[in-house]
Amino acid sequence: MTVERILSHMNKDHSHNLEDYLVVISKVSPKLASQSPVLTSLTIDCFTIEYAHKQSANIPFTPPLADLSEAKARLIELANQCASARGYSAHRITKVPTPKTKQDAFVYTTILSSVAFAIRPSLLSTIGLGGSNLKYWIGPAVGFVMAVHAIEAVILGKMLIKYRVPTLEKIKAFAFISVEGVFMLKKIKAIAQKFTPVKNE
DSSP states (O other): OOOOHHHHHHHHHOHHHHHHHHHHOOOOHHHTTTTTOOOEEEOEEEEEEEETTTTEEEEESOOOSGGGGGGGHHHHHHHHHHHHHTTTSSSOOOOOOOOOOOHHHHHHHHHHHHHHHHGGGGGGGGGGGGGSSHHHHHHHHHHHHHHHHHHHHHHHHHHHHHHOOHHHHHHHHHHHHHHTHHHHHHHHHHHHHTTOOOOOO
């Protein structure tokens, strides 16, 4: 990969890694490091990142690269180290999966209808169960499921932070897990497993 391609790739898809380099290696404050970091140059000795209204940092390769063909591998190594030092993954999840499968449809139908029946037990008569004992235990059952989903939401929250999920996507993820529960966790884990750890591909 040429220097030009590396610069283009890093600036297009890996601004969060540039931010990590600045914070961990150059000791730039996270607030400043997050302001439009751009990889502007790369040599066998160092690389330069501009950020926050044309401030810049020269970050050395230690030891220096033997040649520029080593640049990609070294940048990946540094990305893993710096992200880990900040408590993050070197990768981001920028989109959370939306419900679209038959399983999703079944889960949403089951959970949402159960919530409706728990709130309005009289609705059970619309499906021929108005006289059943279901009206007595559906409320506690739904309450238990919601409590489990709340615990799962705490686990999800930690994952969303680790993978630096954008705020709007976080909101969607919490909305989905309130219904899907563990199925939402599995979806996020499946995405993460595809790129953890960062590989020199």
